[in-house]
Amino acid sequence: MKVTVRDFYKKKAEHQKITMLTAYDYPTAQMVDEAGIDAILVGDSVSMVVQGIENTLPVTMDEMIYHTRMVSRAVKNAMVIGDMPYLSYQISVEEALRNAGRFIKEGGAQAIKLEGGREVADIVSAMTRAEIPVMAHVGLTPQALHRMGGFKVQGRSADAAARILEDAKILEDAGAFSMVVEAVPAELASRITASLGIPTIGIGAGADCDGQVLVLHDLLGLFERFLPKFAKRYVNLKETGLSAIREYKKEVEDGTFPGPEHSFS
Numbered sequence: 001m002k003v004t005v006r007d008f009y010k011k012k013a014e015h016q017k018i019t020m021l022t023a024y025d026y027p028t029a030q031m032v033d034e035a036g037i038d039a040i041l042v043g044d045s046v047s048m049v050v051q052g053i054e055n056t057l058p059v060t061m062d063e064m065i066y067h068t069r070m071v072s073r074a075v076k077n078a079m080v081i082g083d084m085p086y087l088s089y090q091i092s093v094e095e096a097l098r099n100a101g102r103f104i105k106e107g108g109a110q111a112i113k114l115e116g117g118r119e120v121a122d123i124v125s126a127m128t129r130a131e132i133p134v135m136a137h138v139g140l141t142p143q144a145l146h147r148m149g150g151f152k153v154q155g156r157s158a159d160a161a162a163r164i165l166e167d168a169k170i171l172e173d174a175g176a177f178s179m180v181v182e183a184v185p186a187e188l189a190s191r192i193t194a195s196l197g198i199p200t201i202g203i204g205a206g207a208d209c210d211g212q213v214l215v216l217h218d219l220l221g222l223f224e225r226f227l228p229k230f231a232k233r234y235v236n237l238k239e240t241g242l243s244a245i246r247e248y249k250k251e252v253e254d255g256t257f258p259g260p261e262h263s264f265s
């Protein structure tokens with residue numbers, strides 16, 4: 001059964017954790033869905049972990065739609081959430097709405113995610129009015145990389161923490177159905193979670209959020225450039241893949257592959 005926003009609310013009310021992972025293509029989305037993960041975020045992190053770019057800023061709307069369609073095609077149960085790329089929602093409410101609508105109409109997503117605090121509240125309201133469920137994203141917002149001076153923990157000072165907490169409430173009031181809380185002290189994430197009626201999904205935000213999200217390529221060991229302190233590598237697929245490819249190379253070179261069982265008579 002397809003996971004909906006109602007399931008998110010129910011899980012929060014019943015103190016059951018919500019699970020979310022990123023995925024960007026058919027085979028990985030199929031794996032994540034079959035594992036029973038509640039939601040798949042087609043994150044703009046695709047830019048870093050698939051496209052090999054330094055940050056998330058260059059990925060385009062057309063590329064995000066391309067990846068979202070592949071994910072939607074694979075998924076039976078998980079909620080598919082399209083991540084709005086940089087400058088797809090910051091220019092005007094009208095443009096934001098049109099781009100969010102593309103994730104639903106062309107990408108087959110059930111919701112979208114966007115980054116930012118009070119400055120995006122009017123956009124969240126407009127999308128909510130247009131029946132597009134919005135996942136907000138506060139704390140470390142990677143599209144603000146240049147303002148933040150890097151991928152840095154946010155909300156460490158009392159003033160910064162108070163502002164993030166206020167932003168979270170404003171975004172809930174604007175209609176967001178859930179909220180990613182990224183890279184903030186665990187105690188702040190815990191306060192945000194307790195003060196909101198909507199579920200929080202943490203990444204680098206401690207154990208008290210209503211759910212957790214990780215970038216799939218970090219979990220699978222497919223992104224080598226760096227592993228954030230908050231990410232956990234559950235398996236090293238790079239190593240496993242590398243040894244399989246080396247074995248294939250050796251077998252082709254020494255004539256072991258293809259064998260008779262791989263050949264036609």
Ligand code: KIV
Nearest residue numbers: 022043044045180213
């Ligand atoms: O793009 C992404 O993968 C994200 C998650 C880290 C929440 O925004």
